[in-house]
Amino acid sequence: MTRIGGSWQNWGRSASVRPVRVERPRSPEGVQRAVIAAVKHGLSVKAVGAGHSFTGIAVAPGVLLELDDLQGLVSADAASGRVTLLAGTRLHRIPGLLAPYGLAMENLGDIDRQSIAGAISTGTHGSGARFGGLATQVVGITMVTAAGDFLRIDDEHESDLLPAVALGLGALGIIVEVTLQCAPAFVMHAIDEPAPLDDVLATLEERVASWDHFEFYWFPHTEVALTKRQTRLPESTVRKPLPVVGRWIDETLLSNGVYRVVCAAGQVVPAVTPPFSRLAVKLTGDREYTELSHRVLIQSRTVRFREMEYALPAENVVPAFQAVRALIAQRGWRIEFPIEVRFAAEDDLWLSTAHGRPSAYIAVHRYWRADPTEYFNAVEEIMLEFGGRPHWGKLHTLTDQALRERYPRFDDFVALRDRLDPERRFTNRYLERVLGA
Secondary structure, three states, X not given: OEEEOOOEEOOOOOOEEOOXXXXXXXXXXXXXXXXXXXXXXXXXXXXXOOOOOOOOOOOOOOEEEEOOOOOOEEEEEOOOOEEEEEOOOEHHHHHHHHHHHOEEOOXXXXXXOOEHHHHHXXXXXXXXXOOOOHHHHEEEEEEEOOOOOEEEEEOOOOHHHHXXXXXXXXXXXXXXXXXXXXXXXXXXXXEEEEEEHHHXXXXXXXXXXXXXXXXXXXXXXXXXXXXXXXXXXXXXXXXXXXXXXXXXXXXXXXXXXXXXXXXXXXXXXXXXXXXXXXXXXXXXXOXXXXXXXXXXXXXXXXXXXXXXXXXXXXXXXXXXXHHHHHHHHHHOOOOOOOEEEEEEOOEOOOOOOXXXXXXXXXXXXXXXXXXXXXXXXXXXXXXXXXXOEEOOOOOXXXXXXXXXXXXXXXXXXXXXXXXXXXXXXXXXXXXXXXXXX
């Protein structure tokens, strides 16, 4: 399906475009035809997933490919744990597709609205010091190149390219299929509880090492950390899910409904933010349950926001966090969104934020109607001081010159881009900024 005109904007309302043409292919071959046609007419071409990146990474001024119809399971092998999905498959659909095979994704982020291709291409990650981001689960990719060819990359075909294309920023081709190495289905015992912030920071290394997954949130203007820790257990473990009503009150009414009203009110009367933050840490974040992995890892978030996130060497997370905490106090800002701290194992993906080092992530947010510039720029300076690398799908200001210094394989990636897309058919302004023209 092709349509002329129209506009596209991302979920965070931080990027938009009016493409020359929009196409909605229903098969990998449809993607191939669209790429060939775009190149023939001298147009750039980009695929968009769910639009959950806050940067302009998916902006398509030429031909925009909507992959909403490119969803579903291509193949699955319960014995090996390998499954192949169409690129547009939304993360929230994957647990149901894997369940008949007794499989689950090894780890997930905390939002599941993204497409699988978009999530891996931007470096989406969860938390857990022994687990990598979603792209580390990729064992195969099929994509359409600028030449209009299908290129298969896996352990039998062009395997040396997998660390580049598994997290390729959409700069190397249009992904049409993703093969994942999955884990046997499992449940998780979860404990969410508040704890004194200073105690959490003083014992952070021990807490991270003691649990399969650990993360915490801190509402500015409070002295409390909302901690989340989880242990992985066999699928046969007896489940003890949260009561339906209790979960609805916590996640739908308080964390989304009431919170949305308070965020909006805080734009008019900033003074309401600190007392609400103190109330929020008293009313939420204290529960224990055992449930299927995806029901523990994923959170429902309907309040629209904008986000910046930096990956740091794990040993730098506490001083960096303390610097941000001091910054907010010094500037007297009223920050309505919590700061999120997560962890990931090091990996060998060329453009992974965790490349070559165990990593911790500090994410800052603002309500989508608030101007985040001053806050984000000041936090970014701190993150850079502590060796930070920006999340590719979240707001930052770095260019290719600064990024080259932070990624040992940066020039290798650019060389591969030169080889696969010499005429830059898959580029846009964001990619020109972060990778060079």
